[in-house]
Amino acid sequence: MRGVRVLNYVWVVMLISGFIVGMFSGRMEEVTKAAFDSTGKAVELAIGLLGIICLWTGLMKIAEKSGLVKGLAKILLPLLKLLFPDIPDKHPALGAVVMNLTANFLGLGNAATPLGIKAMEEMQKLNRFRRKANRSMSMFIILNTSAVQLIPATIIAVRASAKSHSPGDIIGPIWIASICSCLAGIAAVKLFCSKKDGR
Template sequence: MINIIWASMLIIGFIVAAATGKMEEVNQAVFKGAEEAVVLCIGLISILAFWLGLMKIAQKSGLLDLLGRMLSPVVSRLFPEVPKNDPAMGYIISNMTANLFGLGNAATPMGIKAMEELKRLNNGRDEASRSMITLMALNTASLTLIPTTVISIRMNYESANPTEIVGTTIIATACSTAAALLIDRYFYHRRLVKRRR
């Protein structure tokens, strides 16, 4: 559906530009946007490579395992249907850890693997389980301690203080994570009440 929306917006934009005689401006905007996208991506690659390298060092040193053990009691309460030593739990913790450090691109593969494992635990059904919905809510809202990608973008655009957003990011993502969990639990309990009637 999203592809249809984007394609429609693109086609409508070209039609309006052609009808109003502004195709030259559209062409310039397309090429300028493409150039800026390449510069932005190269800047992001460098900062992501740096943070992924740090994550690899943290993994080899055992820091990620320690963080995983610290998160394990919380994650076990959030995902009570997932057995403690199941591979899904490891992927969920890895996904949450990557999101904590603002590594959304690194968190995505782990989130996908966690969803695959949760689907296996859900007997391969297409209907999302409680754990799958909770993971999606947490992954989307995600508490972030270091907004790596945003800091990188701010550095690329020569911000005077690219890290000044860290405090507000922690507050905003803490609020979004709390809201996501409250909404997730509200709808889960509401569904349970409907089933009992």
């Protein structure tokens, strides 16, 4: 949930330009009120998410402990071999990649990150150029950033706390949109990243 450096600028620009526009439009009182009201709203949002996040992390712990994650990873493995032709069979990189992607699919953010770092380290061992990303790494990153999530719990919680009549009705649309985005990302990597980049 942390941002990157750009966020420092975005944050300052939003605040300063907001206050300046507020001065010129004569809405200074509303702006100040909005600023203080929103602190309460931020906490309300977090509290509103608390229940579903607890429910979900609890449920996913069961999935993890019962071996469901490993089982799902086994099913996904043949598919992933197609996407990572440069990683040799039985190489530990493939195992780490598939576990990370499965954890992501189930929304296990905390478990996914260390697995992802492990996957990158294993792929680095196969890398011809130490400082340059190879196409397996690019593919892995794309699958992470555009990954399909089975149940997008956070956004359902936000919608539920905003009194939506059907907070979960965006699950299907989210699957479709992320499958489209994932396919586009895979196609882009396949087109742009050449084999001569090394495996």
